Amino acid sequence: MAMTLTSELPAAPVVAPDVTLASLSEQVSGRVLMDRAPLWWWAGFGFSFTLFTLLVIQMAWLFVNGIGVWGVEIPVAWGLAIAEYVWWIALASGGTIVSALFFLTRSPWRSATNRIAESMLLSAAPCAGLMPIMHLGRPGLFYWLFPYSTVMGVWPQARSPLWWDFICLIYYILMSIMYYYTGILPDLATVRDLARSRFKQIFYGVLALGWRGSSEQWRNQRTVYAIMSAIMAPMVISVHSVVGLDFAGGLTPGWHDTQFPPYFFFGAVISGTAVIIMLTIVVRWGYGLQDVLTAYHFNAMAKIMLVGSVMLAYAYVWEAFGPIYGSDVAQKTEFFQRAFGFTAPAFWSEKILTVVIPQLLWLPAVRRSRTLLFLISGGIIVGMWQERFVFTTSSLEHNYMPSYWGRYYPTFWDWACLAGTIGLFLTLFFLFLRFAPIVSIAEMREVIEEERSK
Amino acid sequence: MAIFPPQANVLMNAALLGTFAGGVLLLLSIWVVPVIGYNTEERFAPEQPIPFSHKHHVSGLGLDCRYCHTMVEKSSNAGMPSTAICMTCHSQIWTNAAMLAPDRQSLAENISIRWTRVYTLPDYVYFDHSIHVAKGVGCTTCHGPIGDMAMTWKAQPLHMSWCLSCHRDPAPHLRPREEVFNPHWRRTPSTPSGEELMAQYRINTKNLSDCGICHR
Numbered sequence: 214m215a216m217t218l219t220s221e222l223p224a225a226p227v228v229a230p231d232v233t234l235a236s237l238s239e240q241v242s243g244r245v246l247m248d249r250a251p252l253w254w255w256a257g258f259g260f261s262f263t264l265f266t267l268l269v270i271q272m273a274w275l276f277v278n279g280i281g282v283w284g285v286e287i288p289v290a291w292g293l294a295i296a297e298y299v300w301w302i303a304l305a306s307g308g309t310i311v312s313a314l315f316f317l318t319r320s321p322w323r324s325a326t327n328r329i330a331e332s333m334l335l336s337a338a339p340c341a342g343l344m345p346i347m348h349l350g351r352p353g354l355f356y357w358l359f360p361y362s363t364v365m366g367v368w369p370q371a372r373s374p375l376w377w378d379f380i381c382l383i384y385y386i387l388m389s390i391m392y393y394y395t396g397i398l399p400d401l402a403t404v405r406d407l408a409r410s411r412f413k414q415i416f417y418g419v420l421a422l423g424w425r426g427s428s429e430q431w432r433n434q435r436t437v438y439a440i441m442s443a444i445m446a447p448m449v450i451s452v453h454s455v456v457g458l459d460f461a462g463g464l465t466p467g468w469h470d471t472q473f474p475p476y477f478f479f480g481a482v483i484s485g486t487a488v489i490i491m492l493t494i495v496v497r498w499g500y501g502l503q504d505v506l507t508a509y510h511f512n513a514m515a516k517i518m519l520v521g522s523v524m525l526a527y528a529y530v531w532e533a534f535g536p537i538y539g540s541d542v543a544q545k546t547e548f549f550q551r552a553f554g555f556t557a558p559a560f561w562s563e564k565i566l567t568v569v570i571p572q573l574l575w576l577p578a579v580r581r582s583r584t585l586l587f588l589i590s591g592g593i594i595v596g597m598w599q600e601r602f603v604f605t606t607s608s609l610e611h612n613y614m615p616s617y618w619g620r621y622y623p624t625f626w627d628w629a630c631l632a633g634t635i636g637l638f639l640t641l642f643f644l645f646l647r648f649a650p651i652v653s654i655a656e657m658r659e660v661i662e663e664e665r666s667k
Numbered sequence: 668m669a670i671f672p673p674q675a676n677v678l679m680n681a682a683l684l685g686t687f688a689g690g691v692l693l694l695l696s697i698w699v700v701p702v703i704g705y706n707t708e709e710r711f712a713p714e715q716p717i718p719f720s721h722k723h724h725v726s727g728l729g730l731d732c733r734y735c736h737t738m739v740e741k742s743s744n745a746g747m748p749s750t751a752i753c754m755t756c757h758s759q760i761w762t763n764a765a766m767l768a769p770d771r772q773s774l775a776e777n778i779s780i781r782w783t784r785v786y787t788l789p790d791y792v793y794f795d796h797s798i799h800v801a802k803g804v805g806c807t808t809c810h811g812p813i814g815d816m817a818m819t820w821k822a823q824p825l826h827m828s829w830c831l832s833c834h835r836d837p838a839p840h841l842r843p844r845e846e847v848f849n850p851h852w853r854r855t856p857s858t859p860s861g862e863e864l865m866a867q868y869r870i871n872t873k874n875l876s877d878c879g880i881c882h883r
Contacts (some may be wrong), residue, residue, distance in 0.1 A: 299839060361698065363698050364701045364702065364824075364827060365827040366827055366828025366829075367827070405670070422679075423671075612791070
């Protein structure tokens, strides 16, 4: 057997031995078809929706009063909104990496977690997409980014990474929706077949697009899904690299760095996996899916996270080495200001949360403890937020001319924006949880069959 | 029991096709609606306090544009004629015409006539008549057959793409300086070519389509 992420756990089954094809379908579809959602779902959804209303209020206040309600001001014109754009798109990208990349490697642990990853990514992508639009001075004109020139006679600046980013994001979100839908199609048919109320039969029947499970349909679905995975996996790397180019393309000390595209990708691997681990722990507990989401899955994802943190450590070394070894005074000054100036607490706690603490994952006992995994993942997500905050604002605070230096203090509305998008993210995720199978029934059936034939 | 009757397939296909057609229609309308004449107000002649006819005054009587639009060579604004300019003639002829009552009232009360604007540019666009006139852009290039208009109507859409079409390639739109105010000018074989005029006026297209040329 080849060396895989899970080879040291031969005893741990991918799926508990007593799960059968029928019980799996009943178990997963039952969560979608139940007439009343459990109390914890309502509590979580209510909390999320409250935060989401804060986002609506924040956006109304922002659009009425203009971007001045945030703390952004020259010289720091890119504040929390842009840092959080990177943060959200990294979480989303992590979902695609888990879902598409590990489909290509045929990793068995991916089958139970890919739907959670994709639901997460579809919840995070709108949060990411909102950020740059909110950050525009005239958000109503964001459609100028579309390449049409009916009346203006000018096209978007095709040499700007910001425009590449827009194109990437649009394609990424559209591809992600189609990828999710292609994967969930057979499961929607399962839900339709198990539904008893007329309304749910029709609702899931329409969504299932007449899926009958014929061998031809299966062949087409698997082919399309494999092709889409093969497109999505490299695409997500390029999408997130282009987000890195947004910064690397700017002639600002601390941004103008060739390592940014891979650096961002490393961040996506670690933070995306972290949020998937947290959500998987919640879903597993809330929906009682202990049989399907086993120690095997957490072990594998914890290792991905560990790999991500090691890659990130490499990027951090270069973050320091570049300016110190280089001859650019501005780069050097900016780095020392970043590490020992105003942003020092965030800078160092970020390194501890994303690189130092995750080294605990080398220990198998830590990878087995869901409490520790939850805490480490939460720390990583907070740390990654700090990282984006630090390099976005600190670089602008310490530009080439010391007379041009300034400080950025987020206002109440900056924080309301952060809290609100978390609300939007969780609201969407809770809706996915309630109305769509959160574990891929079709793929788990394959896993069960494989386990049985061993 | 089957969930869907057999005709559900037809309905589904029709719905998918309809959604697709709707999307195409939406895109088309986004592209087309801004350029149709109803939105650009092309060929639209608003009502004016006095139904002033350029056709009568310019083509008929042969008045020069600058006789009334006195500022056009010196200022960004071409300038609307003062009541006194109208009165240079109309204190002598058509003194009792009912049509000209607002003119006489304006003179008596010393309040300018409020003409209805035909060519409106947004505030974020900087436009200067004098430089265009000085570089050989004729009145009719933008204002159409103004000398033959009974009521003044808008001859061009004033879209940014229209501005840029000339700023990117001015040569075909230029004429000799003495023909700028000629309402019926046509290019003839003896007219200097656009390139020659470009050189003569020293028009440099290098930064003519920079943002800051019009958005100052």
